[in-house]
Amino acid sequence: MAAEPVTAGARRTAGWWRRKSLRFRLVAVASAVLAVALGLSAYVMVGVLGRTLIAAIDESIYQRARGVVSQADSGQLPxxxxxxxxxxxxxxxxxxxxxxxxxxxxxxVPLLNAAERSAAIAQRRSRFLDGAPYGIPHRLRVRVLSADRGQTVIAARPFSEVETSISTAGHVLIIGTPLLLVLLAGASWVIIGRTLRPITELRRGAEVITGTARSRRLPVPESRDEVHHLATTLNAMLDRLERADARQRALVSDAAHELRSPLASIRLQLEVALGHPGGQDDWRETAEGVLEDTTRLTRLAEDLLALARLDERGGAPARREPVELDGLAAQSLERYGRAVTFKADAPVVVSGDALDLGRVLVNLVDNALRHTVSPVAVELRAEGADAVLTVTDDGPGIPEEDRERVFDRFTRLDSARSRDEGGAGLGLAIVRETVNAHGGAVHLEDAGPGLRAVVRLPLS
Structure with missing residues (x-):
């Protein structure tokens, strides 16, 4: 039970500390570390100064005593x-x-009695002595040396000058250390504030960016430091988000536009049928027209769902497993009968999702069948480290300047727009994004006559 109040107090202290600004915490930590360092430095400096002054006095009185001993031994004492x-x-x-x-x-009266003199000689070092009994109002530093003929030399020097020096140094440090600490803390506050100013500008720049703001970017500081790299990285992220947002808006707009046509057709046919009721043949014709438009809506919904799943996975396949592409292609092409010819090297194994790869082949073949007269030729072979899949038709082809544009979403050339079975323009977009997700590439080339779609996927 006694530990609970301590734990609660520690939590309150930690919470108070976390609520403080980064600038305050940095300055506080730096000042605390600096205070400890200055305190230790002052303590060490005073100790070193005291030992140095004592050593200097000891050396001085020793040399003075040695000189007197030399005079006493030679009988030349004045x-x-x-x-x-x-x-x-x-x-x-x-x-x-x-x-x-x-x-x-x-x-x-000697400064030391006979016993003390003998002990001092045996110790061979200086010692402290109270000078008050001898009329000297200071402590003394005393050294005793022996001379010839039983003589003894006592050398002493007042310790007051050392005490005064140490006391003065201590007072200077006691006053100067806090002043230096305050000065350095103030300098740290200013320097850290200036260092964090670009981050404050980034925060203010982020506050004015809203969901409706267009082409807004965060301010980039001139210094080539970590904040500069952070700002450029965030701006690059905003670029990607803006492109993704524009792409999403375009997708919604294009999808709504594509949905209007079949829905309007269904509504019109139903209104006509209800407004002019006729025989069974009229309702059958209406049902066939509605079914055709419903089929278009179904294909559009499936294509949009496929694109949404690709976007949700971030351009990665749903799963990665060995796929026998030759077997998958043969199975997927059975539905077309003699409208498609297939030639393959066996085995051709890639890594990825079989359903997605099958959709790629079906989309390419469906697109080729809309424009071909002869059977569509599908070939699969291994070429180096890649599996190469080609789908060739003998249709009118696509101009070279449009062969990249047709891979964009909801892109249809004029010849395709004039045909009801031309689709919504999502088939080739799904092909490219699926192939890219599997680490491959796809392009269109002239087949002379006709068009050839070439898909390259890395072999497993």
């Missing part, structure tokens, strides 16, 4: 010792009496 750097010197003989000392240094 009556009055001098110390330009303020180091306190005491020379103590074997009886524990102070024989020489610098000015201002106690000549009666």
């Amino acid at each position: 009556d009055e010792l001098t110390s330009p750097d303020g180091t306190l010197i005491q020379v103590i003989d074997s009886a524990g009496r102070i024989t020489h000392a610098t000015a201002g240094t106690d000549r009666l």
